[in-house]
Amino acid sequence: MIASVKNEERKTIFDGMKPHVELMAAGLSGGLILIGWYLLNQEVDTAAAVIFVSAFVIGGYAKAKQGIEDTLATKKLNVELLMILAAVGSALIGYWMEGAILIFIFGLSGALETYTMNKSHREISSLMDLQPEEATRIKGEEEEVVPVGSLSIGDLLLIRPGERIPADGKIVKGQTNIDESSISGESIPVQKSKGDEVFASTVNLRGIVTVEMIRSSDETLFHKIIELVQSAQSEKSPSQQFIERFEGPYVRTVLIVVGLMMFVPHYAFGWSWNETWYRAMVLLVVASPCALVASVTPATLSAISNGARNGILFKGGVHLENIGRIKVIAFDKTGTLTKGKPEVTDVYVRDGITKDYLLSHVAEIERYSNHPLAGAVVSYATEQLQETALCRVEGMEDIAGFGVRGTFSGVEWKVGKAEFVGKEEAEAFHGEIMKRLSDEGKTVIFARDGEGIAGLIALKDVVREEALEAIRTLQEEGIKTVMLTGDHERTAAAIARESGIDRYTAHCLPESKAEAIRKLQEEFGMVAMVGDGINDAPALATATVGISMGEGSDVALETADVVLMKNHLPLIAQTVKLSTRMNRIVKQNIFFSITVIMLLIASNFFQVVTLPLGVVFHEGSTILVILNGLRLLKN
Template sequence: MSSNAKLLTKGVQNIGLIEKIKPHLELIAASLSGVLIALGWIFDKYGFGTDSIIAYLLAFVIGGFAKAKQGIEATYENKELNVEMLMIFAAVGSAIIGYWTEGAILIFIFAVSGALETYTMNKSHKEISSLMELQPEEALLISNGNEKRVSVSELCVGDPILIKPGERVPADGIIIKGQTNIDEAAITGESMPVSKGEQAEVFAGTVNMTGSITVQVTKESSDTLFRKIIQLVQSAQSEKSPSQLFIERFEGTYVKVVLLVVIAMFFLPYFLLGWSWHESFYRAMILLVVASPCALVASIMPASLSAISNGARHGILVKGGVHLENLGHLEAIALDKTGTLTKGKPEVTEVIVKEGLEREKLIWQVASIESHSNHPLAISIVKYAKLNLNKELFHPDSLEDIPGWGVKAEINGEQWKIGKAAFVGKEHVDTFADGKAKELASLGNTLVFIEINGDLSAMIALKDVVREETKLAIDHLKKQGIHTVMLTGDSEKTARAIAAESHVDEFFAECLPESKVEHLKQLKSKYKTVAMVGDGINDAPALAIANVGIAMGEGTDVALETADIVLMKNDLPRIADAIQLSKRMNKIIKQNVIFSISIIMLLIASNFFQMLDLPYGVIGHEGSTILVILNSLRLLKS
């Protein structure tokens, strides 16, 4: 290897080392500052005064550089004094009156608390970095029967890609060939793999566990659900909560007041209380240290970032601290019915066949006829038949679709009519199966009637079934004192049945998108904080107007973009988890604020009564900041 090549390799290695060290620079600087303070104290003890001062000066510069730079830049940009500037003044003031050790310790502990705060932010950013690393950079494109390794960014909608067992899915798409189990933990937070076959959706970043599958790409690499997750969490980290914004506005005024009081402390005790100049200056320096709101300023941001990271790890994406903070104050929640409370697709709940007819044969014949229709009810009937019968469907002799009514068919000379009551003759419906139709309709079922050769022969009841977890989730919300409301475009009768089954407090039927907005406005006038949960395009206006909009992860892109919080799995109990996380965050923030204010007041009072020395003031003030940050880091735990 040539000398130039060796130098280049060494340079690359050095750059790599610097990149690894970079996130820990503040902690390294703080540690080095601590070592220099220890050296300064040893030199001072053994009479090396000059060496001691040099060691302390180096401790000042190395430990305080990052915070001093940050404070000076922020003061210049915002034209407003800040906490960092107070710390610089206090440390310099301590050195002026000969308290080199105390000033250096102040810088050291301030640097440690700063390093801890940076650690919290880096931990939160690391969650995103680890997410980004989950999406593969390359995909196996199938072109003219040949496999070709290409960059994910080159994939186009419609491209077929091969994904082998153990590989990560490189792009959103649908399976067009093969069957497998997919680990969707990166998207939903669920550790159990999901079985998927043809026409099933797969998402970038998930893991193909067992079989080889061919997937047709449905979204560009920049538009995948996985990419949206990353963008959502990144935007959340830069958005500040109301509490954080208040503290930041309060900080500038508070710093000015502290400086004015410190200046007054230089003179007033000397003239009014008979203190010496040295004592007045000493007490003013202690006041400068203990009155600084470091702990108060650090009370909120680390807690918000930790909570957002925790939520993202469990499939709860929050677009900013403001939304997470609001969630903890929720008083009412409105929920869309279809796809939120229910599965969103009708399922066969009952099949009633006229006496004398073979049930399985009739279902098989009906499914064979309905297999030629794209109507949601027809698709559900076909799905039901395939799950319950081990028979191949056949083609009827003739078929005629009657839009808005049903379908006519002929099978072996028999004339079939399948559709709504009016299509087969309403007068026969009311008496069929001892009036069972009325009872099933009252329970929210949609009824499909089957007529053979003019004789009403069967009735199939279908219903958008309430999710198994819905009742548990609604009951949990009600226990927390949250008023639950269902909004649906369904008829009054269907809405009443679903509302009773899902345990909601109140419901509004026959809702159009604009009427959902009106109901949200009414709820907001009655309750302080209102959330809306939905998954469709028609829910987007209501999601936007609610104090907190919550979208289900399997919903439309519009709903995901409009909402403030996204549940990556259609799992309602996660709303209760998100509320619990919000309440934990708000509780920890409250603890931090009360603790930091109490410590500041106690230290100020102790200083005024001449009971506090500078070393203890430094430890009390900076120690409280470290404790506040450590308390916030508890939110990173599950």
């Protein structure tokens, strides 16, 4: 058992070191090429040959091994084998350094790609950390702690304050407030009472409740999130599919033509065997896709470096490539377009009292509540009152699901819902203002003293200031914006109006967010998703490009393809512009490199190009496309 664990640990360590080893091998190969070049200039040919062979082995081992293994596994030829054969062919006709350079460039690009793309997908394990391993089950008059996996539909579960709910169920006793942000993304807790449904992984904030389990552990809403992430991430990107389709035919075509070139010209055109073999080797060298590979990799890595310098982290070149082709960007609301926590936006008081008078009493009562709205009220009051001392409350009582009450000098104050302070009076208090606040999607709490309704305080998860700039810039670029939120219709509409979003979808649970992304893809093609919460993970994984805010949850960060490390929404527009610029340079490089390769191939058939000239043009085109790609390092 111990030996097995140690072997697993060694395997994990080796897998983690693999991309670094490939990169170091490519770097060492490049260093050996420089040494070999120096020795050639010093006319130490034998030593130079040994050095170049070492560069071949060190730089090409990983790609040769990968190419052979893939060929054996898929029964298809690949570009890795073609590059190795091109390098060997170059060496066979005496051009050791050129062959080593081919190996170095291809090995370096592969190592950098592995290093960039080989990210551990920890989102599943992060999600599972939110799923409780044990639950308190009620059997008769007794309570027992059991593994969640042993629970069955119909079991009664006891959920205490602060505990995560272990399974989807229905409350049969008690009332409480539930933090459902892991499911809906809504930052404001939801009041739950007898008959209401609760979801696995959400947090019980206040009261003790008894829940009847209504779904098995593999059918919970939370489990569906995990399945959606796994399913979406297993789908191959269009670029991957194109490369797979292109690779086999290209390699087969080149190898077939080179094979024919080794015999046909001797019999068809009377070439000597030396000339035939020479031309076949030249063809193998000039037809190698070295410049094509360099057309993409340096440009991509330069753009990735540029983005990283500006706080934009790409998890691979394919995502950087795709984002420039995006037609629609969907945004999560809570924590992305908005700040993710409620803030006081409006305060109205009864005639005859002041705002400071109301805030000093309400804040003193709310100080003793752990409700998120209470914290927002206290913070606002502390900032507004400054030097004004709070009143002293007596006999404070927290009424779960309704509000709080306390006594000031014998006068009872109530703070909470309209039903708690007196529904008719509350609804009559500033009636027109109440309607406006409701239309704006704001949450309202009332305060009542001995004389009636003393005032109201409105709170809202406010839109980030930079969100307006980001939305406007994207729309100027011709990109449509969509908001996906778990909020109700009125709140969603208010946030959409305020932020300038083109359209929105309300009442979005995780699976419906992912479905909304799929519908947008059917309508527009490539779609990006911007989110920061666990509930956004399925949509982030389903989208063509998932973009996470740097301050988001670990799951969102790991699932996303692009991370905005500075948590600054206008970076999205900068990301789109960078991608568009990179795609333009890549197209230039590809067109140029293909043109050069075709000209060299044609010249070789007409016996115009010599091997040294072919190498000069071939390697020269490679250098030019690399330099063109490096322009992306500049902003």
